[in-house]
Amino acid sequence: MASHLLAEITAATAAAVLYLCWKVVSAFWISPLRAHSQLRRNGFAGPAPTFPLGNIQEMRKLALTSQTTSSSPSSSDIISHDIHLAVFPYFAQWHNSHGKVFVYWLGTEPFLYIADPEFLKAMSAGIMGKSWGKPRVFKQDREPMFGNGLVMVEGEEWVRHRHVITPAFTAPNLKAMSSLMVESTTQMLDRWSDLIADGSPTIDVEGHVTATAGEIIAKTSFGVGYETGREVVERLRAMQLALFNSNRYVGVPFSKVMCPKKTMEAKKLGREIDSLLLSIISSRKNNMMNSSYSKNNNKDLLGLLLQENHVDGKLGKTLTTRELVDECKTFFFGGHETTALAISWTLMLLAKHPEWQEELREEIRQVTGEDKQIDFTKLSSLKKMGYVMNEVLRLYSPAPNVQRQAKEDIHVGNRTIPKGTNMWIDVVAMHHDPKLWGDDAYEFKPERFEADPLYGGCKHKMGFMPFGFGGRMCVGRNLTMMEYKIVLSMILTRFSFSLSPSYVHSPAIVLSLRPTHGIPLVLRPLQS
Numbered sequence: 001m002a003s004h005l006l007a008e009i010t011a012a013t014a015a016a017v018l019y020l021c022w023k024v025v026s027a028f029w030i031s032p033l034r035a036h037s038q039l040r041r042n043g044f045a046g047p048a049p050t051f052p053l054g055n056i057q058e059m060r061k062l063a064l065t066s067q068t069t070s071s072s073p074s075s076s077d078i079i080s081h082d083i084h085l086a087v088f089p090y091f092a093q094w095h096n097s098h099g100k101v102f103v104y105w106l107g108t109e110p111f112l113y114i115a116d117p118e119f120l121k122a123m124s125a126g127i128m129g130k131s132w133g134k135p136r137v138f139k140q141d142r143e144p145m146f147g148n149g150l151v152m153v154e155g156e157e158w159v160r161h162r163h164v165i166t167p168a169f170t171a172p173n174l175k176a177m178s179s180l181m182v183e184s185t186t187q188m189l190d191r192w193s194d195l196i197a198d199g200s201p202t203i204d205v206e207g208h209v210t211a212t213a214g215e216i217i218a219k220t221s222f223g224v225g226y227e228t229g230r231e232v233v234e235r236l237r238a239m240q241l242a243l244f245n246s247n248r249y250v251g252v253p254f255s256k257v258m259c260p261k262k263t264m265e266a267k268k269l270g271r272e273i274d275s276l277l278l279s280i281i282s283s284r285k286n287n288m289m290n291s292s293y294s295k296n297n298n299k300d301l302l303g304l305l306l307q308e309n310h311v312d313g314k315l316g317k318t319l320t321t322r323e324l325v326d327e328c329k330t331f332f333f334g335g336h337e338t339t340a341l342a343i344s345w346t347l348m349l350l351a352k353h354p355e356w357q358e359e360l361r362e363e364i365r366q367v368t369g370e371d372k373q374i375d376f377t378k379l380s381s382l383k384k385m386g387y388v389m390n391e392v393l394r395l396y397s398p399a400p401n402v403q404r405q406a407k408e409d410i411h412v413g414n415r416t417i418p419k420g421t422n423m424w425i426d427v428v429a430m431h432h433d434p435k436l437w438g439d440d441a442y443e444f445k446p447e448r449f450e451a452d453p454l455y456g457g458c459k460h461k462m463g464f465m466p467f468g469f470g471g472r473m474c475v476g477r478n479l480t481m482m483e484y485k486i487v488l489s490m491i492l493t494r495f496s497f498s499l500s501p502s503y504v505h506s507p508a509i510v511l512s513l514r515p516t517h518g519i520p521l522v523l524r525p526l527q528s
């Protein structure tokens with residue numbers, strides 16, 4: 001009897017193990033092979049993948065070769081803005097052999113690489129925001145950062161999130177945040193004045209600007225006076241480092257098991273962040289129930305989302321507490337580093353172009369007049385600053401790529417992109433393409449946006465997309481524009497600056513497009 005039972009258990013276990021093996025082989029070997037041949041049949045060629053790394057090995061090799069053989073100048077005198085080869089050496093190489101649309105593999109996941117705006121236009125025609133997916137591998141990889149926040153959520157869920165979140169970014173709501181930006185920037189500039197007075201006029205502005213942008217996003221997201229906000233920010237930064245400053249095998253089966261330390265650390269920080277945010281949210285909710293609650297005290301993003309929830313609760317346009325936690329994290333990761341990088345790269349470019357520093361100072365003088373203070377209502381008059389911002393976002397786009405996943409088969413001419421295909425849109429390649437921008441594509445020329453403020457004279461309307469495209473375009477772009485103009489006007493009004501001889505031009509991708517060795521500037525106070 002006992003031996004009969006044992007035999008049954010053994011048989012059941014063997015069947016379960018076999019089934020599991022079949023599932024694994026099917027998910028990581030058979031399905032990818034099927035997808036590979038389907039894409040090839042549809043005319044999408046690309047570098048040959050190997051199992052289980054796909055093209056990762058080759059990408060690493062090319063990145064390493066590019067680092068060691070890079071002719072990119074290390075001196076602050078000669079700076080090349082032709083950065084595609086330096087930041088994406090593998091894509092630049094595959095461009096030459098496979099054109100502007102091809103398939104490459106991250107582990108067992110196929111990615112359709114796109115750097116052709118005409119293909120992009122044809123591919124996205126008629127597809128609404130809610131019908132796009134986001135690559136599953138990135139959703140898993142970045143889960144601790146974005147959870148089910150707006151960047152990652154799909155379908156009707158995305159519609160619900162976007163409806164609740166969009167009103168928080170309207171002009172009257174943003175206006176209320178401008179004083180928080182002025183406050184944090186003033187503190188940063190006072191520190192710069194102290195450093196200069198102490199005889200240290202060379203300052204790595206990137207570090208300072210990123211810290212200030214982190215403070216600003218914490219205040220604009222969770223509100224002033226929330227000491228916990230600082231704790232959240234510190235942990236969020238630590239989590240980002242844990243996730244991105246190590247060897248990564250995105251798309252490779254069981255890659256998390258291969259980097260257990262990183263995975264555990266990110267998970268632990270994730271739990272701590274969630275519990276801090278949960279406590280902020282529940283105390284805010286309690287305050288709203290309080291009779292002395294005033295709407296004016298709640299003009300930060302979280303407060304606005306809670307109000308939206310409050311007002312529209314009956315219409316089903318609500319976010320759960322868990323979703324609010326994910327949105328707070330999303331604002332932080334989506335919002336602070338990108339904006340800080342836009343400002344930092346601008347400072348590098350303006351340091352190289354003192355004539356543009358002067359142009360902008362003159363514009364600020366004209367716009368502010370006697371007040372000398374930049375005020376929210378005057379920001380839209382800073383036109384030249386807008387051209388400079390666009391030109392910086394073109395040359396050094398903080399978000400170097402945009403990702404999508406096909407939820408259904410997509411037809412482009414006589415080719416079909418099969419359902420489930422991931423797409424990787426190379427923004428850096430398009431922003432630097434001389435065929436789209438002309439022979440001066442690698443030059444810093446803000447004036448190209450004077451005649452054509454939206455597209456900078458780009459020959460294709462989808463060739464300039466620092467904030468993405470279509471219904472899923474960045475929800476925070478107006479907040480960025482406001483922060484950019486406030487911070488930059490305040491810096492330009494108090495200091496003139498040049499590049500330190502120690503500056504090393506080294507743009508590289510660490511999720512965003514970053515200056516690897518910071519941006520050391522030599523600052524000089526201006527007479528007020």
Ligand code: HEM
Nearest residue numbers: 150151334335338339342399467468469472474475476480
């Ligand atoms: C220079 C600054 C910024 C850049 C370059 C940038 C860039 C982008 C890009 C490229 C996308 C993807 C769009 C797409 O898939 O088509 C995006 C989406 C998003 N961004 Fe930004 N962003 C910036 C600032 C911000 C700020 C300040 C916030 C919020 C505080 C923010 C929040 C978001 C969110 C929530 C999404 C997801 C939108 C959706 O899928 O519906 N971003 N951003």
